[in-house]
Amino acid sequence: MAKSTLPKYFVMEVWDEIKAHINIPDIQECFKEKDENLIIEKIYNESYVSNEIYENSFITNELEVKESLRISKKRRNQTKKRWVQSAIKDYEKGTSKKVKELRLEYEELIYFFEEKAKSNLVNKFLGENPQDIIEETIFQLKSWCDDTNSYLANYPYILEKSNSQIEKALTADITVLLGDLLLKKYNGKIQDVIVEKPYSYVDHPVFSEVRGKLELEEELTEEEVVKHYYNDYKVTPDYNAQMIVEPEYAQQKLVGVLDKTDERIFAEVLNHRNGLFATKRKIFVEVGKIIKALYKSDNLNTYKLVAERLVKMRSVTFNIITKDRYTAFGLFDYVDVRDEDGVWMAEITVNEQIYQEYLNKQTIRMYKAVIQKFELPISRILIFALQKERFLGKDDQPNKQVYPYIFFLAKVRFKNKNRKENYKLIEDSLQEMVNNGICIKEFKRVGDSFHIEYIPITEYEVEDLLDSSPRVKEIIELTSPSQLLESASN
Numbered sequence: 495m496a497k498s499t500l501p502k503y504f505v506m507e508v509w510d511e512i513k514a515h516i517n518i519p520d521i522q523e524c525f526k527e528k529d530e531n532l533i534i535e536k537i538y539n540e541s542y543v544s545n546e547i548y549e550n551s552f553i554t555n556e557l558e559v560k561e562s563l564r565i566s567k568k569r570r571n572q573t574k575k576r577w578v579q580s581a582i583k584d585y586e587k588g589t590s591k592k593v594k595e596l597r598l599e600y601e602e603l604i605y606f607f608e609e610k611a612k613s614n615l616v617n618k619f620l621g622e623n624p625q626d627i628i629e630e631t632i633f634q635l636k637s638w639c640d641d642t643n644s645y646l647a648n649y650p651y652i653l654e655k656s657n658s659q660i661e662k663a664l665t666a667d668i669t670v671l672l673g674d675l676l677l678k679k680y681n682g683k684i685q686d687v688i689v690e691k692p693y694s695y696v697d698h699p700v701f702s703e704v705r706g707k708l709e710l711e712e713e714l715t716e717e718e719v720v721k722h723y724y725n726d727y728k729v730t731p732d733y734n735a736q737m738i739v740e741p742e743y744a745q746q747k748l749v750g751v752l753d754k755t756d757e758r759i760f761a762e763v764l765n766h767r768n769g770l771f772a773t774k775r776k777i778f779v780e781v782g783k784i785i786k787a788l789y790k791s792d793n794l795n796t797y798k799l800v801a802e803r804l805v806k807m808r809s810v811t812f813n814i815i816t817k818d819r820y821t822a823f824g825l826f827d828y829v830d831v832r833d834e835d836g837v838w839m840a841e842i843t844v845n846e847q848i849y850q851e852y853l854n855k856q857t858i859r860m861y862k863a864v865i866q867k868f869e870l871p872i873s874r875i876l877i878f879a880l881q882k883e884r885f886l887g888k889d890d891q892p893n894k895q896v897y898p899y900i901f902f903l904a905k906v907r908f909k910n911k912n913r914k915e916n917y918k919l920i921e922d923s924l925q926e927m928v929n930n931g932i933c934i935k936e937f938k939r940v941g942d943s944f945h946i947e948y949i950p951i952t953e954y955e956v957e958d959l960l961d962s963s964p965r966v967k968e969i970i971e972l973t974s975p976s977q978l979l980e981s982a983s984n
Contacts, residue, residue, distance in 0.1 A: 500531070503958055505530065508672060511675060516645055518664070541669045541672065542673065556677070556683065563670065566673065573646055573666065577639075581635065582635070596631065596651075603628070631650075646666050647663045681787060687862060688859050688861060688862065689859065690857040691857060692857050693857070694851060695848070696882055698904065699907040700907065702751040703875065703906055707748055710744060733814075758788050760807060762783075763777055771844065777842045780839060804842065808824075808827070825845055860959070868932075872906055872920075872922075880946070895946050899943070899944075902920050920944065924944065931949070935948060
């Protein structure tokens with residue numbers, strides 16, 4: 495079996511679940527391999543690794559995880575039933591040479607009752623007689639056995655089992671915990687633990703914090719035919735994040751900004767990239783899977799809404815115009831949504847710039863579980879820009895930075911031009927990060943600047959989020975968003 499490398503954050507989540515549900519102390523000591531990471535890696539590899547390999551890592555598929563989990567639960571329940579039946583049979587007929595489990599408990603109770611027969615405390619706290627106590631224990635064992643969600647390692651007599659039996663019991667439980675966690679939090683996909691955003695997405699005001707209509711102007715050809723429609727978003731006099739809309743699309747309907755829903759759909763589409771993306775920039779995804787991840791309802795109108803938003807992302811591009819630089823990029827170059835035997839499929843070709851950034855690891859990575867803590871749409875956008883800044887910090891001293899107001903204008907497409915209201919949005923977002931212990935330790939606003947102290951980077955973040963490429967820190971430093979702002983203001 496090939497070896498996978500699980501995100502350390504996911505391994506930590508699994509151990510949190512283990513410690514919350516399994517009663518055995520010093521669980522690691524029950525395994526031949528004592529290392530926390532390797533224990534989970536081995537169990538994951540043996541139970542959930544897919545045969546499909548992408549970018550040198552093993553990925554999981556929701557249907558495969560569900561099937562593996564079903565088999566694992568069935569086997570665990572069979573073991574529970576076998577253990578309970580064996581314990582009851584041994585108690586009733588004395589089938590084993592060694593006195594153990596129910597029979598050992600019964601003999602100990604007999605001895606205790608005989609020794610303490612004169613004490614009223616015996617009957618008060620234990621029961622009328624040993625037989626009644628054991629019958630109650632048998633009832634509890636059967637209830638534990640019938641509960642498909644109960645843990646094998648919580649078998650009352652687990653520590654009387656052999657070392658190999660205890661390890662197998664823990665392995666069975668951890669296999670189930672792994673599958674349940676994958677399905678509950680990540681739709682069965684281990685690749686969803688970490689979300690990646692390309693630099694073009696992070697460094698520029700692509701998405702808005704709220705819904706809103708774009709006020710479009712026309713750019714005409716020499717023949718006075720509409721070449722395209724555009725909306726200027728001027729961060730400074732020398733920094734314009736211009737949004738371009740194709741005339742065919744703009745003439746059909748009112749065009750809205752790319753809002754929080756578009757941002758989530760874009761992110762979900764990119765989560766479905768595989769080997770075909772690596773070779774041809776293409777992503778094939780069921781529209782229903784996007785809906786399942788984002789919406790509570792899945793009626794026909796929801797399918798149409800997602801399809802329309804995908805087309806919108808195909809129909810807009812961005813020109814970043816500064817005093818000495820002109821950058822143009824889009825999100826999707828091709829979108830085709832069609833019904834294939836009752837299943838809505840989307841065929842998408844990702845923009846070349848975005849594609850190259852993914853291939854070259856020019857991305858900022860965050861944990862999906864962390865992002866899901868945010869209630870404010872602006873936080874979901876800003877967190878990637880601030881995470882990039884945090885990664886630039888020195889390891890040997892507190893990472894404190896001062897950002898002018900225009901830094902945030904260059905990351906979020908604010909609907910409102912009112913500084914006071916935008917200050918409030920920024921402050922609320924930064925406070926949400928502080929409250930959740932994400933990225934920022936503390937901040938304060940001084941005039942039109944924000945003083946931010948970042949949370950030190952942890953070892954597991956270095957492994958999960960920074961080590962995707964040997965040159966990642968060099969790449970980040972070469973394309974710091976602060977440089978673009980500085981060039982625009984000079």
